[in-house]
Amino acid sequence: MASSNQQPVHHFLLVPLMSQSHLIPFTDLAKVLADHGQQVTIVMTPLNAARFNNAIIDYAMNFNLKIQFLLLSFPGQEAGLPKGCENLDSLPSLDLTAKFFQASNMLHEPLEKWLQDLESLPSCIISDICLPWTSDLALKFKIPRVVFHTVSCFTLLCSHNIKRYEVQDGITSDSEPVLVPGVPDRIEFTKAQLPESQRKSSDDLNNLVNQFKEAELSASAVLVNSFEEMESGYVKAYQKFVNNLWCIGPLSLCNETTSNKLRTGNKTSIDEHESLNWLNSHKSRSVIYVCFGSLSHMLPPQLIELGLGLEASNCPFIWTIKKIDYTPELEKWFKEQRFEERIKGRGLIIRGWAPQVQILSHPATGGFFTHCGWNSTIEGVSAGLPMITWPMFAEQFYNEKFVVQILKIGVKIGVEVPMNAKVLTVKREDVKKAIKQLVDGGDDAEERRKRAKKLGEMAKRAVEKGGSSYLNATLLIEHVNQQGKSYQR
Ligand code: UDP
Numbered sequence: 001m002a003s004s005n006q007q008p009v010h011h012f013l014l015v016p017l018m019s020q021s022h023l024i025p026f027t028d029l030a031k032v033l034a035d036h037g038q039q040v041t042i043v044m045t046p047l048n049a050a051r052f053n054n055a056i057i058d059y060a061m062n063f064n065l066k067i068q069f070l071l072l073s074f075p076g077q078e079a080g081l082p083k084g085c086e087n088l089d090s091l092p093s094l095d096l097t098a099k100f101f102q103a104s105n106m107l108h109e110p111l112e113k114w115l116q117d118l119e120s121l122p123s124c125i126i127s128d129i130c131l132p133w134t135s136d137l138a139l140k141f142k143i144p145r146v147v148f149h150t151v152s153c154f155t156l157l158c159s160h161n162i163k164r165y166e167v168q169d170g171i172t173s174d175s176e177p178v179l180v181p182g183v184p185d186r187i188e189f190t191k192a193q194l195p196e197s198q199r200k201s202s203d204d205l206n207n208l209v210n211q212f213k214e215a216e217l218s219a220s221a222v223l224v225n226s227f228e229e230m231e232s233g234y235v236k237a238y239q240k241f242v243n244n245l246w247c248i249g250p251l252s253l254c255n256e257t258t259s260n261k262l263r264t265g266n267k268t269s270i271d272e273h274e275s276l277n278w279l280n281s282h283k284s285r286s287v288i289y290v291c292f293g294s295l296s297h298m299l300p301p302q303l304i305e306l307g308l309g310l311e312a313s314n315c316p317f318i319w320t321i322k323k324i325d326y327t328p329e330l331e332k333w334f335k336e337q338r339f340e341e342r343i344k345g346r347g348l349i350i351r352g353w354a355p356q357v358q359i360l361s362h363p364a365t366g367g368f369f370t371h372c373g374w375n376s377t378i379e380g381v382s383a384g385l386p387m388i389t390w391p392m393f394a395e396q397f398y399n400e401k402f403v404v405q406i407l408k409i410g411v412k413i414g415v416e417v418p419m420n421a422k423v424l425t426v427k428r429e430d431v432k433k434a435i436k437q438l439v440d441g442g443d444d445a446e447e448r449r450k451r452a453k454k455l456g457e458m459a460k461r462a463v464e465k466g467g468s469s470y471l472n473a474t475l476l477i478e479h480v481n482q483q484g485k486s487y488q489r
């Protein structure tokens with residue numbers, strides 16, 4: 001069978017980790033594949049399906065695309081998680097992460113059963129790097145398997161070389177800068193800034209990292225939510241270590257219409273018209289958007305300090321505070337200090353989930369204050385925005401380095417170690433200073449804005465018909481075609 005653009009039609013089975021920063025790019029990937037005429041099934045659990053229904057199923061119906069959910073119940077309670085925890089962002093504490101991964105691994109059995117009962121198997125499994133058991137399934141059912149990374153090639157190459165050259169082994173101090181070997185630029189990190197899996201050493205952690213690596217090496221192709229023009233040296237260098245590395249992003253750009261930009265993995269906590277009207281009332285490129293992803297948490301003293309810094313900056317801002325962080329203590333402070341009255345007209349607070357992609361791409365938005373999660377980073381790049389960077393954990397220090405040192409579109413807030421909720425890491429003066437540097441920083445700020453704008457234009461070209469990421473998606477489909485033929489022989 002062939003799609004309207006004469007590409008063969010395959011059935012892709014997408015298996016994401018149940019976390020917003022994985023589900024969002026996976027569902028965007030589903031849209032891209034379906035746009036190329038392909039049929040897509042995405043593994044979901046009931047509560048996540050409810051969150052993504054609008055973003056995917058309604059979207060697929062509106063555009064006549066072949067996307068469906070495969071609902072598997074999440075064995076969270078069997079793994080010792082509280083009821084209702086089906087997504088990393090719903091864990092009461094990140095200390096439960098190991099149990100969450102245990103539950104994610106238990107999806108192996110029901111997925112195997114589903115495959116067993118099928119009359120016709122999927123043509124390809126695209127699985128999350130965090131779910132290495134999918135390689136056993138693919139082998140058992142003789143289905144080609146592709147790995148999808150939700151980080152950059154810069155991060156992949158730095159991590160790979162730090163491990164390969166055992167860089168961290170000889171380092172005793174957490175604050176000593178170490179040079180990353182074998183990368184196109186001079187890149188240094190301290191041990192404290194490396195992701196936990198590289199900083200700490202335990203048999204369990206090493207075992208897990210080795211499983212991820214094996215699953216990546218044995219995949220027939222590797223997809224990355226990035227685009228070649230942005231990090232070509234890193235793409236080329238990492239291509240030597242894996243089979244068929246293809247950048248297919250920025251995936252968030254598949255949501256071109258305003259209503260789709262709203263629909264990213266949750267019901268938004270603000271009415272579309274309210275945020276749009278508010279943004280429409282501000283000058284072009286004047287607003288700073290502040291949001292720290294789906295997982296990081298802050299205690300009231302840090303949030304208050306941040307709020308006071310935003311107020312002192314005199315710059316218009318939209319500030320997203322997670323529901324769980326909007327504690328009675330914070331609410332009391334807001335009320336007693338009449339904070340919202342003080343910032344009225346100049347500051348908008350969203351309590352809960354913001355329509356991030358929509359806000360970033362609005363002409364009034366001029367900067368992004370981010371925790372440097374990769375999805376947020378690439379969404380900021382796609383919107384052509386300069387950024388203020390406050391990395392907190394995981395691979396976020398890699399992303400900060402990439403944004404500030406390589407792309408030269410970021411201003412560091414100045415944290416050098418991962419977030420410790422008990423410590424007041426960022427002071428109001430730091431916030432004020434970073435915003436001033438981003439907005440009024442003279443020639444440097446202007447150059448930063450120009451570079452960011454140019455990158456945004458490059459990102460859009462990459463996903464347009466004929467662009468590098470568009471072509472890579474067609475290469476993937478062609479690859480699955482070839483793989484299918486060799487499996488049948
Ligand atoms: N996001 C959003 N609204 C929010 C918070 C987050 O739409 O209020 C989206 C954001 O656009 C991004 C994802 O959630 O796509 C967060 O992923 P990221 O990798 O940036 O960070 P993480 O959640 O892993 O820390």
